[in-house]
Amino acid sequence: xxxxxxxxxxxxxxxxxxxxxxxxxxxxxxxxxxxxxxx
Numbered sequence: 001x002x003x004x005x006x007x008x009x010x011x012x013x014x015x016x017x018x019x020x021x022x023x024x025x026x027x028x029x030x031x032x033x034x035x036x037x038x039x
Contacts (some may be wrong), residue, residue, distance in 0.1 A: 026038050 026036050029036055029038060
């Protein structure tokens with residue numbers, strides 16, 4: 001994070017989503033969605 005905040009990272013333009021590890025709870029899925037489930 002410090003590398004991004006320093007401005008030395010060319011992809012560190014804010015606002016941005018950092019990282020690739022998503023976290024959360026699926027509370028609802030739409031009709032036809034098969035790759036995730038609630039919970």
